[in-house]
Amino acid sequence: MDETQKARLFELADLILAISRHLHAAKADAAESWTPLEAAVMRYIDHQPGATASQAAEATRLISSNFSRALRKLEQKELVRREADPDDARRVRLYPTRKAGENLGYLQDAWSRLLDETVPDAAEADAVITTLRRIESQLLDRTRAAADPARKGQGAAR
Structure with missing residues (x-):
C-alpha cells in the first residue's frame, strides 16, 4: 500500500471514530x-x-x-x-x-x-450505508478467519 492510500484509510477510520463520538x-x-x-x-x-x-x-x-x-x-x-x-x-x-x-x-x-x-440526500445516505456495511462485513470476516485458520481466504472470495 502506498503512502497516499495509507493516509486515506487512516482518515476514513479517524472520521468514523469522530462521527461515532x-x-x-x-x-x-x-x-x-x-x-x-x-x-x-x-x-x-x-x-x-x-x-x-x-x-x-x-x-x-x-x-x-x-x-x-x-x-x-x-x-x-x-x-x-x-x-x-x-x-x-x-x-x-x-x-x-x-x-x-x-x-x-x-x-x-x-x-x-x-x-x-x-445527510439530507437519500442516495448519498444509501451509498454510505452500503459502503460501511461492506467494510463491517469484511472486517468481521477477517476477525473470524484470524480466529479460525480453516476459514482463511473465504472472505476474499466474495
Missing part, C-alpha cells in the same frame, strides 16, 4: 446510558437475537471478562435477557428485551434527526 453524545438524553463496550454488545444482540454469548463475544472482539461485565450491566438495565437453548440446555441464547426495543426507537429518533440535517 458525535452520535454517542447525541444519545445522552434520548436513551439508556451505556459504555462503548455495552453498546457493542447491545448492537450485536439487536442484530443477531438468539446468538450465544461466545458468538457475541467473538463478533464484538471483546475478551471474555469485558464481555461478561458488559452483558451483566445490560441485564441489570433490563436491556438483555438470557434464555436456555432449547437444543442444548448448557448453552444460553441472548435476546434484546422490550425495553431495549424502546431504547432503540429513542436512538433512531435522535440519530435520524441529527443526521437528517447533515
Whole structure:
C-alpha cells in the first residue's frame, strides 16, 4: 500500500471514530446510558437475537471478562435477557428485551434527526450505508478467519 492510500484509510477510520463520538453524545438524553463496550454488545444482540454469548463475544472482539461485565450491566438495565437453548440446555441464547426495543426507537429518533440535517440526500445516505456495511462485513470476516485458520481466504472470495 502506498503512502497516499495509507493516509486515506487512516482518515476514513479517524472520521468514523469522530462521527461515532458525535452520535454517542447525541444519545445522552434520548436513551439508556451505556459504555462503548455495552453498546457493542447491545448492537450485536439487536442484530443477531438468539446468538450465544461466545458468538457475541467473538463478533464484538471483546475478551471474555469485558464481555461478561458488559452483558451483566445490560441485564441489570433490563436491556438483555438470557434464555436456555432449547437444543442444548448448557448453552444460553441472548435476546434484546422490550425495553431495549424502546431504547432503540429513542436512538433512531435522535440519530435520524441529527443526521437528517447533515445527510439530507437519500442516495448519498444509501451509498454510505452500503459502503460501511461492506467494510463491517469484511472486517468481521477477517476477525473470524484470524480466529479460525480453516476459514482463511473465504472472505476474499466474495
